[in-house]
Amino acid sequence: MKKKLDLISAPTGLQPGNYVKEAYVDPREPSTPKADVEVTQNGKAWQLTLSWDCPDPVTDVSDDTHRFIDSVAFMAPGTPDAVWITMGEEGKPVEAILWRADREAPLRVVAEGWGTVERNEPPEGWTVTSAWDKGRWTVTFNIAEWPALEAHQQLAAAVWRGAARNRAGLKSVSPGWFPIEA
Amino acid sequence: MAREKYATNVKRQVAMVLDLNKCLGCQTCTIACKKMWNTDTGSGYAYWNNVETMPGKGYPANWQTTGGIDAEGKIKRGEIPTLDTGYGRAWTFDHQEVFASSGNEPSQKIWIQPKEKNVKHGANWDEDEGVGTYPEDNHYFYLPRICNHCEEPACLHACPRGAIVKNEENGIVMVNQDRCHGYRFCVEACPYKKVYFDPKRQVANKCIFCAPRVEEGVAPACARQCPGRLRYVGFMDDEDGPIWKLVKKWGVAVPLHPEYGIGPNVFYVPPMSPPQLDMHGVPLDEPRIPMAFLEQLFGPAVKDAMNILLEERERKKAGESSELMDLLIAYDWNENFKLDDGTREVFS
Numbered sequence: 319m320k321k322k323l324d325l326i327s328a329p330t331g332l333q334p335g336n337y338v339k340e341a342y343v344d345p346r347e348p349s350t351p352k353a354d355v356e357v358t359q360n361g362k363a364w365q366l367t368l369s370w371d372c373p374d375p376v377t378d379v380s381d382d383t384h385r386f387i388d389s390v391a392f393m394a395p396g397t398p399d400a401v402w403i404t405m406g407e408e409g410k411p412v413e414a415i416l417w418r419a420d421r422e423a424p425l426r427v428v429a430e431g432w433g434t435v436e437r438n439e440p441p442e443g444w445t446v447t448s449a450w451d452k453g454r455w456t457v458t459f460n461i462a463e464w465p466a467l468e469a470h471q472q473l474a475a476a477v478w479r480g481a482a483r484n485r486a487g488l489k490s491v492s493p494g495w496f497p498i499e500a
Numbered sequence: 501m502a503r504e505k506y507a508t509n510v511k512r513q514v515a516m517v518l519d520l521n522k523c524l525g526c527q528t529c530t531i532a533c534k535k536m537w538n539t540d541t542g543s544g545y546a547y548w549n550n551v552e553t554m555p556g557k558g559y560p561a562n563w564q565t566t567g568g569i570d571a572e573g574k575i576k577r578g579e580i581p582t583l584d585t586g587y588g589r590a591w592t593f594d595h596q597e598v599f600a601s602s603g604n605e606p607s608q609k610i611w612i613q614p615k616e617k618n619v620k621h622g623a624n625w626d627e628d629e630g631v632g633t634y635p636e637d638n639h640y641f642y643l644p645r646i647c648n649h650c651e652e653p654a655c656l657h658a659c660p661r662g663a664i665v666k667n668e669e670n671g672i673v674m675v676n677q678d679r680c681h682g683y684r685f686c687v688e689a690c691p692y693k694k695v696y697f698d699p700k701r702q703v704a705n706k707c708i709f710c711a712p713r714v715e716e717g718v719a720p721a722c723a724r725q726c727p728g729r730l731r732y733v734g735f736m737d738d739e740d741g742p743i744w745k746l747v748k749k750w751g752v753a754v755p756l757h758p759e760y761g762i763g764p765n766v767f768y769v770p771p772m773s774p775p776q777l778d779m780h781g782v783p784l785d786e787p788r789i790p791m792a793f794l795e796q797l798f799g800p801a802v803k804d805a806m807n808i809l810l811e812e813r814e815r816k817k818a819g820e821s822s823e824l825m826d827l828l829i830a831y832d833w834n835e836n837f838k839l840d841d842g843t844r845e846v847f848s
Contacts, residue, residue, distance in 0.1 A: 337658030341578070383583055384586075384684075433660050433662050485684070486660050486681070
């Protein structure tokens with residue numbers, strides 16, 4: 319499946335705490351407005367690729383206090399009615415795979431609502447490759463098995479542009495779940 | 501939009517008072533803290549306790565205007581200081597070169613100096629610069645700063661992870677680094693710029709008011725190591741303790757930037773200063789440190805605090821007794837610290 323995604327800025331008005339939602343009014347334009355997604359399935363294995371324009375990649379943030387890393391994630395619902403915008407809720411989790419430009423291995427993420435994100439090392443057989451060329455990132459996840467995706471056949475995507483100080487809920491996201499058509 | 505208030509379950513609040521009339525600017529507090537808690541490579545630049553010269557840019561540079569609360573107490577988007585222009589990177593020194601040149605002729609010796617060139621800022625960057633014209637009205641004073649362990653911590657409310665907590669037993673605000681994902685909204689939001697970020701470990705860190713010491717009845721290292729004996733530590737509600745006496749009973753200790761509206765629990769006895777001189781060297785009625793500047797830092801309550809200090813000083817000068825002056829002079833250093841029944845005295 320190949321698909322062009324029009325991304326939106328994740329709404330900040332719903333985020334926990336009183337700072338982010340007041341200090342960061344929802345920007346009209348997402349930091350990353352468009353992305354191309356490709357999904358292929360081979361038996362139980364998945365290959366998920368996202369590519370997007372990024373003129374100013376950030377791949378190392380270890381030497382200063384104010385820089386943020388480029389990242390991308392694919393998220394799948396853990397239950398049929400898991401809410402995308404809140405990253406799930408109690409008893410209705412979401413699962414995700416996260417790439418950071420300063421790591422070789424992806425991270426596995428589970429969440430049951432805002433502020434509950436838990437990051438862990440990935441299961442065996444979950445890998446990621448990335449390349450930046452001519453102003454464009456291409457990130458490919460190879461996933462040996464992802465039961466949540468197999469069960470619910472839906473994904474959401476998020477892109478954090480480090481140069482725009484994207485992190486946490488400051489991100490460009492697909493406007494909801496999108497089906498992975500065969 | 502007004503800021504939301506969050507109910508907290510803090511049973512008692514530990515606090516500190518610092519008498520600015522006694523600060524030597526020696527940085528012993530800074531080093532005591534740094535060596536005890538914060539020697540990680542990634543936060544070499546970070547001083548949970550710092551002493552800055554006022555008036556001045558402070559540390560990090562321009563912290564009074566780059567936080568997440570404006571002068572009316574409303575939330576605004578704060579800034580994250582950079583290592584080069586905000587905090588200043590930790591310096592490295594040419595010790596090897598100095599050692600190697602020790603046998604040279606004096607003119608050929610190399611002297612200790614930082615290796616870094618074109619440095620833009622540092623933790624004690626504008627030391628002793630001050631403002632004014634000598635000898636008429638030049639002035640400066642030292643402002644030691646730690647985390648204010650606020651009633652409504654801006655850092656806590658900014659963290660989408662819930663990684664910052666206010667301890668129910670003593671009100672100390674701490675970062676749970678196991679939950680921190682390094683988003684740095686806390687760094688942005690704190691109007692005192694007292695949360696730091698370790699870019700090597702990708703987590704925030706901050707003053708913990710020496711919590712393990714406080715739990716044992718021992719005052720924080722910055723207070724116990726202070727040669728000027730200018731720091732007082734205790735609980736806000738202890739009417740036998742120094743904090744209640746200086747803040748509530750005498751009203752001479754006032755918080756820094758109360759207009760931020762988040763309830764800081766570190767208080768300052770404002771600095772008295774000699775009079776300005778006219779062009780003939782005759783003393784004027786105006787103090788060298790303008791009251792307007794002190795009000796800008798400590799709010800309007802500093803005026804009454806100053807008047808009480810001046811009155812009590814005159815009483816003491818006249819040979820009368822003054823509980824306030826005796827406490828501020830620290831005749832008995834043990835009275836500077838009172839945490840609980842298990843408090844360890846300074847001298848046994």
